[in-house]
Amino acid sequence: MRLAVWRLLGLLLTAAVLTIGTELLRGRIVNTNSAWISQRLTEAGIDVVYQATVGDDLTDILAALQQAVRGASLVIMTGGLGPTKDDLARESLSEFTGRPLEVDPAAVEHLQAFFARRGFSFTGNNVKQASRPEGAELVENVCGTAPGVYLEHDGVAYIAVPGPPSEMREMLERSVLPRLIDRLGESARYRQIRHLHLCDIGESAAAQALADLMDLDANPRVASYASPGEVVLELTARGASEAEALVMLDRTEAAIRERLGAAVYGIGEENMEAALGRALREAGATIATAESCTGGLIASRITDLPGASDYFLEGLVTYSNEAKMALLGVPEALLAEHGAVSEEVARAMAEGCRQKAGSDYAIAVTGIAGPTGGTAEKPVGLVYIAVADRAGAEVVRQTWPGTRSQFKARVSQTALNMARKRVLGIPS
Secondary structure: OOOOOOOOOOOOOEEEEEEHHHHHOOOOOOOHHHHHHHHHHHHOEEEEEEEEEOOOHHHHHHHHHHHHHHOOOOEEEEEOOOOOOOHHHHHHHHHHHHOOEOOOOOOHHHHHHHHHHHHHOOOOHHHHHEEEEEOOOEOOOOOOOEEEEEEEEEEEEEEEEEHHHHHHHHHHHHHHHHHHHHHHHHHHEEEEEEEEOOOOOOHHHHHHOOOOOOOOOOOOOEEEEEEEEEEEEEEEOOOOHHHHOOOOHHHHHHHHHHHHHHEEEEEOOOOHEEEEHHHHHHHHOEEEEEEEOOOHHHHHHOOOOOOOOHOEEEEOOOOOHHHHHHHOOHHHHHHHHHHOOHHHHHHHHHHHHHHHHHOOOOEEEEEEEOOOOOOOOOOOEEEEEEEOOOOOEEEEEEEOOOOOOHHHHHHHHHHEEEEEEEEHHHOO
16 A cells, blocks of 8 residues: 655644444444544544544535545545445545546455355455455455555545444554554654543633643643543643653643642543552552442442452442441441431441451442432432541532433542542542
């Protein structure tokens, strides 16, 4: 595959990602391809400037291509390479570039051999998968029947890859991305990206504190996006070399940490459970969990990490009052007086869990996940989260509206963060 005559934005290619398939528009299949392709291109030093999802309609695909080439020197299309009449990736490239379709004899032989090895019949419509616009190259598909298509036209490179994620990813990783990176050469390393994870601060507050660093013309440029229970900062630096870009990132990260302090809890791919695990390991401490409304999610997140046995001792799901009494030693009178969802019971759960497990720390949660079970005094979404150590237990009361899964995710994030801060001695 040749990689030449591409328009460059500074040192970087600009890319558009088009996903094709009516099933994507109708929600029958979740479109994971766009996110994966964009992430891999960004990691390779290529700016994604446009994304679109279109159905199996030639007019719509042509319109998306017209929009894509306004700002992109590389267009990656996924889907529409099958043998049926509504698979239109090749046809759209042919019509858009004015290059007629032609059948590649070698590709026909390859497909015939592929079907023969598997004991299937090679039908007439499979010949369509061996066609390509005039002057284009076919890209080998080692996982399926549909080869990809590579075409250069008027300074733009078009790469069509299959829609099934396993085939698409294998083709990009094996055949496409290595050549893109080779085309970029050293310039691919001139841009460096780093992610910082924040807690205990909203996106608007973080943006206000970092206003000058988030200027659109700043280098490094700092952007933010919110996800459940945290804010992520993406730092992008461009320098004359990889080393210079990394130094620029280090300086900007230091400035962010100086302004936001303990709100910065992780870097790179480190999530909250990893941050807690690191704090526990460095302190030589252990932890246990007692969960009611989260049903074991906190323990599951902690043990998602390899090596969690170094610090995680035990996890109890005490959903009923009887389990709270039998397994955690919560007094029946306390439950009767205050109810299971209360500060007093959360404290007793955490302290009982720590004593039973013999751990240095313990997390306990009790709440009302909904959508039923709430009252005026204790609404749906109410939760008490407790973290105990030898000095006693800290309890917080929060209310999280939303679905059960959203509630559980937010409670688990908050509980893990409380434990992390407790281990590190960070005031709440």
